[in-house]
Amino acid sequence: MMKDVRVTVEIHDGAIPPLPGVTRDDCGAVVDFQGVVRRDEHGESIAGLHYEAYRPMAERELERIARELLTKFPCREINVAHRLGFVPVGEASISVQIASAHRGEAIKFLEEFMNRMKQDVPIWKRTSQSSAQPS
Amino acid sequence: MMKDVRVTVEIHDGAIPPLPGVTRDDCGAVVDFQGVVRRDEHGESIAGLHYEAYRPMAERELERIARELLTKFPCREINVAHRLGFVPVGEASISVQIASAHRGEAIKFLEEFMNRMKQDVPIWKRTSQSSAQPS
C-alpha cells in the first residue's frame, strides 16, 4: 500500500515556491492548503511573524507524521513546505498538498496533519524577534 | 457576519482557469480543492468524462449551498468553478477555493460543500455521450 506513495518535506528560508504539483492520473482529489499570516494576531496589528525551528527534527517530524497518517488515510502524494524567518502578512508560512484517489482521505489527512503538526513539529512563531508565543 | 464575504460561482465549457486567489489579509487559511478525472473509473480505463448540467439551476444550487454552509462554517471567500463537456483524464472537473480566518472552518466547509454538491447540484457525468452513470 505504501509503495508508489511520494512524500516530500521542505523547509525554506524565503517564500515557499509553488509545490511540485500532481501529474499522476490515479488521483481524483488534490487538496492544497496554505497557512497565511494574518494582519491581526491576538488583537494586535502586525507586519508579519518570525518563525524558527529545530530544523533537522522539524523535517523528520513532518515526514514521520505524514507517513503515520498515510496508514490511516491512504493518499498517494504528500508535499509539505514550511517557511522560516520573517513571513510578512498575507504570505504563506506553510503549504501542504495532498493527492488521493478520493477526496475523503485527502481532506481527513489535511485536518489531522495540521493538528499533529501544531502539536509536535518543533517550529515556533513570534510576533517579534524577542517575544515567544504559543499558537 | 455575512457582509464582507465573497462567493463566486462559475461554470465553464473548457478548462477551469486559475481561481481568482485570495488577497485579503484577514484569512489565515486558504484551501484549494480540485476534483480530477481519474484514468480508472469503476474498473474501466477511460480517456475522460462527459459532464452536463441543468446550468441555471446548477449555478443557483452551488451558490445556495455555499451561502447556507457559510452560516455554519463562517469563511470569508468561496470561489467555485465546475467544468462541463468532455474533461480529459488528469484535468479538473471542479475547483473550489475557500479562505477563512482559521483552518478548521475552511476544511469543514470543503468537506460538507462537496457532499452537498454531489447530492443536490444538477450536474451529471457519463463515461461516454450515451451512458448515464450515478457517481
Add this chain to the structure above:
Amino acid sequence: MKVMFFVRVRDFTGCEQAEIELKRPVAADGLWELLEAKFPGIAKFRSSTRLARNFAYARDDQSFSNEDEVALLSPVSGG
C-alpha cells in the same frame, strides 16, 4: 409549462424539453399524469427523479403552474 429532461430521462423521451399546456395549477401527481400521457412509460423514472420548479428543488406539496419551468432531475453525479 416548459419541462426539461436530462441524461437517462432525455434518452427516454428523445428530446431535451417539452411544452405542456396547463389549464390550472397541478400538484406533482397531476404533473406526472400529464407527462405519462405525453411520454408513455416515463412514470418508471418517477421514483428516481426529483422535480425542480424555476431552478430550485420543488417541495413535496409544490404546485406547478403554466408559467413554470420544470425539470426532471435524475440522481446527480457532479464533481
Add this chain to the structure above:
Amino acid sequence: MKVMFFVRVRDFTGCEQAEIELKRPVAADGLWELLEAKFPGIAKFRSSTRLARNFAYARDDQSFSNEDEVALLSPVSGG
C-alpha cells in the same frame, strides 16, 4: 552531550546550545539536575518542556548518553 535551546529557554540561557559532559547515561531527572547546575533556574521550564534525543521526542523512560544531541522544546507553534 550537545544540548539545544529554543525561544524562551534560549532567552533564559542566553545561548543556542551547550555542551554537557556525561560520565554515564542519565535519565531525564539526572539530565535536568545537570542542566540546573549549569543554568540555575532552568528547572522552571521543565513542566512546559519536552525533551528530544537525536531529533525525536524522548520517551519518559529515555536514557541520555554523552553522544546524544538533546533539545529542550517549548510548546510548539508552527504552521
